[in-house]
Amino acid sequence: MLAPEDNCVVVAQALHAGDRVTIDGKSVAVAKAIGVGHKLARRAIARGEKVLKYGAVIGTASAPIARGEHVHTHNLESDYLPTHTLEAGRAFMGKHA
Amino acid sequence: MSASELRGYLRPDGRKGIRNVVAVAYLVECAHHVAREIVGRFRDPVREAPHRGLAVHLIGFPGCYPNAYADRMLRRLCTHPNVGAVLLVSLGCESFNRRALEEHIRASGRPAATLVIQESGGTRRTIARGVEWVEEWLSELDAQVAVPMALSELIVGTVCGGSDGTSGITANPAMGRAFDLLVERGAACIFEETGELVGCEHHMASRAVTPELGREIVACVAKAARYYATLGHGSFAVGNADGGLTTQEEKSLGAYAKSGASRIVGLLKPGDLPPTGGLYLLDVVPDGEVRFGFPNINDNAEIAELIACGSHLVFFSTGRGSVVGSAIAPVIKVCANPETYRKLEDDMDVDAGRILEGRATLDEVGREVYGLALRVARGAPTRSESLGHQEFILTYKTFEPAGPACLPAAA
Numbered sequence: 001m002l003a004p005e006d007n008c009v010v011v012a013q014a015l016h017a018g019d020r021v022t023i024d025g026k027s028v029a030v031a032k033a034i035g036v037g038h039k040l041a042r043r044a045i046a047r048g049e050k051v052l053k054y055g056a057v058i059g060t061a062s063a064p065i066a067r068g069e070h071v072h073t074h075n076l077e078s079d080y081l082p083t084h085t086l087e088a089g090r091a092f093m094g095k096h097a
Numbered sequence: 098m099s100a101s102e103l104r105g106y107l108r109p110d111g112r113k114g115i116r117n118v119v120a121v122a123y124l125v126e127c128a129h130h131v132a133r134e135i136v137g138r139f140r141d142p143v144r145e146a147p148h149r150g151l152a153v154h155l156i157g158f159p160g161c162y163p164n165a166y167a168d169r170m171l172r173r174l175c176t177h178p179n180v181g182a183v184l185l186v187s188l189g190c191e192s193f194n195r196r197a198l199e200e201h202i203r204a205s206g207r208p209a210a211t212l213v214i215q216e217s218g219g220t221r222r223t224i225a226r227g228v229e230w231v232e233e234w235l236s237e238l239d240a241q242v243a244v245p246m247a248l249s250e251l252i253v254g255t256v257c258g259g260s261d262g263t264s265g266i267t268a269n270p271a272m273g274r275a276f277d278l279l280v281e282r283g284a285a286c287i288f289e290e291t292g293e294l295v296g297c298e299h300h301m302a303s304r305a306v307t308p309e310l311g312r313e314i315v316a317c318v319a320k321a322a323r324y325y326a327t328l329g330h331g332s333f334a335v336g337n338a339d340g341g342l343t344t345q346e347e348k349s350l351g352a353y354a355k356s357g358a359s360r361i362v363g364l365l366k367p368g369d370l371p372p373t374g375g376l377y378l379l380d381v382v383p384d385g386e387v388r389f390g391f392p393n394i395n396d397n398a399e400i401a402e403l404i405a406c407g408s409h410l411v412f413f414s415t416g417r418g419s420v421v422g423s424a425i426a427p428v429i430k431v432c433a434n435p436e437t438y439r440k441l442e443d444d445m446d447v448d449a450g451r452i453l454e455g456r457a458t459l460d461e462v463g464r465e466v467y468g469l470a471l472r473v474a475r476g477a478p479t480r481s482e483s484l485g486h487q488e489f490i491l492t493y494k495t496f497e498p499a500g501p502a503c504l505p506a507a508a
Binding site: 002010011012013014035036037038039053054056057058059071072073076077078079080 | 261262263264265266295296322326331338339340341342343344345346347350351354416434435436453454
């Protein structure tokens with residue numbers, strides 16, 4: 001956890017599916033492998049709610065997120081610009097090829 | 098080592114360099130091979146200790162069409178304080194104004210010469226003449242003695258590349274601490290990549306020394322956001338997402354941490370030199386409509402711009418593991434991710450990832466980066482330097498000159 005207002009936390013040690021982590025004193029199991037640097041939800045986040053990291057808004061939840069769930073491109077969208085992923089990259093190339 | 102033990106090579110314009118390099122610059126892609134072969138004659142197999150061959154650097158501009166930005170960039174890079182002599186290699190028919198560039202370099206008091214392939218008898222003879230010229234000046238530069246240099250004469254740039262979710266919580270804030278230490282002692286420090294500061298503009302404006310400067314900073318980030326929106330692609334690579342970063346603003350907040358906590362005293366464009374010590378923001382996004390594509394097609398394009406603003410050395414934080422160095426200025430690699438450090442230790446100067454594992458604090462790593470900067474300035478090679486990394490890239494861009502509110506100290 002980087003700031004007290006944050007509703008997500010950053011993974012500091014690689015996690016495997018089924019590993020249990022303790023967030024704010026409560027234990028929760030992670031559903032799949034999560035790499036170092038990725039985010040988990042600190043508490044439940046509703047669709048359309050702002051996601052906070054470093055005490056600042058990093059985007060909007062595009063789907064409901066449960067406590068302990070992986071927070072990434074499948075459920076978090078930028079308020080400014082589209083994020084580049086391989087799929088988005090292929091779509092981008094398809095538009096401009 | 099204390100800051101009072103810094104030494105540099107004195108140039109006729111009064112600036113001091115921390116390296117003494119012969120630059121070989123090709124003025125169009127057609128002259129690239131010849132220039133590369135000249136430089137290549139001085140390369141030994143990669144060794145640990147610094148070697149005289151590592152003091153001959155290849156830079157250049159591939160384009161045949163004229164461009165004021167490329168012109169300005171090469172003028173600044175060829176007269177950078179780390180550069181002692183310059184050989185220009187021209188094909189003969191390209192648009193680059195080679196006479197004006199050579200005159201500009203000579204006017205700075207540096208030895209300069211131009212070889213025109215079409216007038217020198219072609220590839221083989223031009224390479225031979227070039228090697229002879231470089232050999233002669235390398236010997237002269239080898240004999241030059243460094244003089245005492247103050248921290249207020251040092252300029253340090255910072256960049257991040259290959260970022261992941263750890264970059265913004267280990268390496269970047271640690272580098273920010275190092276920046277604070279340098280600025281407190283009078284150095285000029287420059288951070289950039291306005292396309293990656295989307296969301297941070299109002300916080301930056303609150304750190305500006307004048308309200309007018311604050312407004313210019315907000316405007317230049319808005320320019321970056323519009324530019325990237327027009328491109329349809331943010332300053333974001335596939336590796337960033339694989340490494341846990343999800344949105345542009347999240348990446349921006351992490352990147353922003355490397356600016357530290359100092360007040361921002363000015364806004365620069367590529368080629369502008371900081372008039373005083375302090376923290377500066379470099380605006381890398383072109384002015385006007387989107388004309389030439391992505392502002393900086395890779396990390397080395399940004400590094401070249403930091404160097405054109407006078408940076409003697411560059412801090413570079415990486416999470417995924419960038420291995421690049423740069424021509425002209427040494428790059429200090431600060432590794433943000435402990436797993437990456439274990440995989441690529443030989444390429445990394447600082448292990449900032451150990452903060453995540455509780456083996457050091459941000460302040461300790463910040464002091465380590467600061468201390469290393471002084472040792473590198475004194476002559477210690479960085480990992481990328483020792484490994485022979487001298488990447489360089491220069492492409493087409495357009496800029497309007499920075500307005501008067503951007504450099505309050507220059508008034």
